[in-house]
Amino acid sequence: NAGVMQNPRHLVRRRGQEARLRCSPMKGHSHVYWYRQLPEEGLKFMVYLQKENIIDESGMPKERFSAEFPKEGPSILRIQQVVRGDSAAYFCASSPPGTQANYGYTFGSGTRLTVV
Amino acid sequence: QQQVKQSPQSLIVQKGGISIINCAYENTAFDYFPWYQQFPGKGPALLIAIRPDVSEKKEGRFTISFNKSAKQFSLHIMDSQPGDSATYFCAAQNTGFQKLVFGTGTRLLVSP
Numbered sequence: 001n002a003g004v005m006q007n008p009r010h011l012v013r014r015r016g017q018e019a020r021l022r023c024s025p026m027k028g029h030s031h032v033y034w035y036r037q038l039p040e041e042g043l044k045f046m047v048y049l050q051k052e053n054i055i056d057e058s059g060m061p062k063e064r065f066s067a068e069f070p071k072e073g074p075s076i077l078r079i080q081q082v083v084r085g086d087s088a089a090y091f092c093a094s095s096p097p098g099t100q101a102n103y104g105y106t107f108g109s110g111t112r113l114t115v116v
Numbered sequence: 117q118q119q120v121k122q123s124p125q126s127l128i129v130q131k132g133g134i135s136i137i138n139c140a141y142e143n144t145a146f147d148y149f150p151w152y153q154q155f156p157g158k159g160p161a162l163l164i165a166i167r168p169d170v171s172e173k174k175e176g177r178f179t180i181s182f183n184k185s186a187k188q189f190s191l192h193i194m195d196s197q198p199g200d201s202a203t204y205f206c207a208a209q210n211t212g213f214q215k216l217v218f219g220t221g222t223r224l225l226v227s228p
Contacts, residue, residue, distance in 0.1 A: 042220045043218045045215040056214065056215060106162070
């Protein structure tokens with residue numbers, strides 16, 4: 001029973017390029033969350049998605065960032081025209097549907113994005 | 117009001133000692149308080165969690181103490197071991213909204 005799978009583990013992008021981060025939730029989980037961790041800081045909520053729906057994007061920067069969770073395939077966090085300040089670890093988490101979603105969720109190992 | 121304040125930032129404890137990490141919150145709508153453990157290069161892993169209807173929860177060497185009136189909660193690690201050396205994050209959640217609000221983390225080092 002694989003956990004939350006994120007890839008790539010490490011991603012290097014030059015300023016102005018696009019970054020695509022992928023997250024496959026645990027089997028049976030239909031809720032996906034993205035968090036960003038800056039060096040020496042806690043995790044900050046970005047977005048909460050269910051299949052084909054964005055439920056809460058209150059933590060997403062207004063520009064350049066987007067997320068999706070299609071009916072088939074992994075959830076994608078997309079960062080356009082990356083800048084040095086986007087360098088961080090991006091973590092995906094998933095939880096099961098229904099009330100079980102309220103009892104904590106499982107994180108992946110993260111994608112470490114470096115913008116050079 | 118969405119912040120969770122965590123202290124200390126770092127902590128050094130001798131093997132066998134007690135590690136104590138404290139957190140405080142403002143939003144009284146929070147109703148779920150988990151602690152996560154993170155090792156370098158890994159994602160956070162749920163360690164233990166508590167709801168505000170109890171004042172203490174114990175799982176093995178890990179105990180959460182919860183003070184609802186003071187809006188504070190703490191993690192106690194008894195008989196700390198070198199393998200406990202990691203970064204610990206407290207968090208809070210209003211389960212109607214799903215998202216977790218994290219503290220800034222405590223880097224624990226347990227010396228042999």
